[in-house]
Amino acid sequence: MPPFGIVVSESEKSNKRLINHETIHWEQWKREGTLPYALNYISEAIKNGYDKNKYEIEARYEESEYCKLNYTECVRSGKALTIYNPEFRN
Numbered sequence: 001m002p003p004f005g006i007v008v009s010e011s012e013k014s015n016k017r018l019i020n021h022e023t024i025h026w027e028q029w030k031r032e033g034t035l036p037y038a039l040n041y042i043s044e045a046i047k048n049g050y051d052k053n054k055y056e057i058e059a060r061y062e063e064s065e066y067c068k069l070n071y072t073e074c075v076r077s078g079k080a081l082t083i084y085n086p087e088f089r090n
């Protein structure tokens with residue numbers, strides 16, 4: 001959450017892969033600047049949704065090629081390396 005920092009729940013604070021994912025978003029924000037990043041992210045989300053959002057795909061660099069593009073299903077089913085959450089985006 002620029003410009004404040006990275007926010008994860010207490011239970012995930014030792015989840016290195018999740019922190020890495022969020023760090024990529026931090027780098028994206030620094031690369032593009034606050035307003036362009038916010039607008040570009042939102043436009044990606046409108047065009048491509050969440051799973052195919054290029055910023056999210058970039059942040060999923062540790063995931064398998066399948067999970068990079070099908071992240072919601074992977075997080076719900078336990079195939080994602082970053083995090084397991086059966087209620088993800090419900």
Ligand SMILES: [Zn+2]
Nearest residue numbers: 021025056059
């Ligand atoms: Zn993300």
